[in-house]
Amino acid sequence: MGRLTGGDPSLLRRINSSVVLRALRGTAEPPALTFTDLVHDTGLSRPTVEGVVDGLIETGLVAETPPEAGVPGDPRRGRPARRFRFRAEAGHVLGVEIGAHRTAAVLADLTGRDAGTATRDVGETDCADVRLEQVRGAIGDVLRRSGVPRDSLRAVGVGSPGIVRADGTVGLSTALPGWTGLPLADRLRRSFRCPVLVENDANAAALAEHWKGAAVGTDDVVFVLAGLSPGAGSLIGGRLHRGFNGAAGEIGALHLLGREARPENLLSTTGEPLPPLDEPAVARVFALARHGDARATEAVDRYVRRLVHDVAALVLALDPELVVVGGWASGLDGVLEPLRRELERHCLRPPRVELSSLGATAVAVGALRLALDHTEEQLFAVEGAAAR
Structure with missing residues (x-):
């Protein structure tokens, strides 16, 4: 050149x-x-x-x-x-969420305006091939319903559980069967003629909340994806912080530092651990606690204490202005006050703590933002050259 x-x-x-x-x-x-x-x-x-x-x-x-x-x-x-x-x-972008129980695809035009959504259920024990087939099915559904041809896509963003390397390979995932080592970007790229960008699900959700959720107008943010395998995504100065190996925010691994009890044990009301991917079971425990069930209340208290300690450690390291809590569709509001109290105890200047305003759509919307960011970079840095 x-x-x-x-x-x-x-x-x-x-x-x-x-x-x-x-x-x-x-x-x-x-x-x-x-x-x-x-x-x-x-x-x-x-x-x-x-x-x-x-x-x-x-x-x-x-x-x-x-x-x-x-x-x-x-x-x-x-x-x-x-x-x-x-x-x-003149073109479209696509955001894809890959989760334990569902996949979702969100389509938008080049301004980010919604053009359609499709979801498909998956089984928590489904292998990688089956899960990817459902992902392709959800993508086909949204394109067909919206009447958008596949070659109109400028970029595809994907939010996935696990530590995601720069090349779109899942380096480690304890959430999905057969996901560790999966070259996810390469597998999905075969279905498109445009770039496919893969990001950790909590990181994607952080982007979503900053774009059109609870963190709009706030550039130093920690998003906590609460669940049986909690994780976090962080924005520093409005930019996503992935860490050297893409593992920043993996608070779900803090139990390895001398604390043997895992979230599935903490939330158990029977003495037997919850199945690792059974988020509906988690929601049921929270619902029972709200109705006064003694065992469920004790289980939720155990879990919340662990979660707020883990989040406090991240807050002390990053000093964000805002912590956004997201994850399950119900029960999370019970985390907010204990988290606020814990942060007030440990932090010189505790951040604001808010519930996600995007809920279950946060990961897919963040994946869409990832695709839109890439497309904007191409539009303004490359496409303009066609005006020569």
Whole structure:
């Protein structure tokens, strides 16, 4: 590749194209922008804007909008000004959640606007091949229902349990059978002509809450994915913190540090551990505790004490402004007050603690955000070059 210099015209055209495209994308809903609007918003000259817009129309990313019906032009002022819009429908992104009991696929256009959702149930003992087949089925369902062709996809994001390496391989997973060592990105990439990006599920949920959930407007966040195998995702300065090996936030492994009791033992009301993937059983224990069952209340108290200690350790290390708790659909509200009290005891400045506002959709929405981030990087850094 040749060296780019400050006077390189191709670089300048790419920069100008990116600036104009960003301005148009920020107004995906009517009213569209005129050349005069774009000159004002970008600071570029009118001839430059006109040339860039023509190039973006050729790429299919921008379209000229017809004049509004019923609004005739003023004969004293000539014909109405031409208006342009970003074509959000020029491509799509997909977010996929892979869980112990279900898979979900969320489709959106290039502005992140929802275009459809599909889910499929899976069995907790299903092998990797069966689970991946259900993932493909959910993806096929949402594409078919929305009428979006597969080649319209610009990127696919995936949220998965386990420690996920940079190449999309699951380095370690105790949650799903046959998941450790699975080259997940490679297996799914065979079904697409676009990039497939895989992220840990708690990390994906942290991205989701920051995008459109309880952490909007907050850049230092810990998201706790509570369950029988708890994990956490962290944002530092608005950026996801994965750690050197992608294992940051694995608080589910803290029991190895001299504490033998696992969450499935702590939440047991019978003396026998809960099945490792039986999250519905966890929800039932929480429901019994809310109704005053003594054994369930004791079990929940044991679990909450462990969870708040683990979260407190993470908070002391990262000093977030906000802790968001998510996971099971019911019962989590009982964790908030004990967690707040514990953090007040241990932290010089305890963070706010909130319940996830996205609930069961957080992982899939975060995977969608992952795909959208990748697509935006490509749009603004590469696609604009087509305007040359």
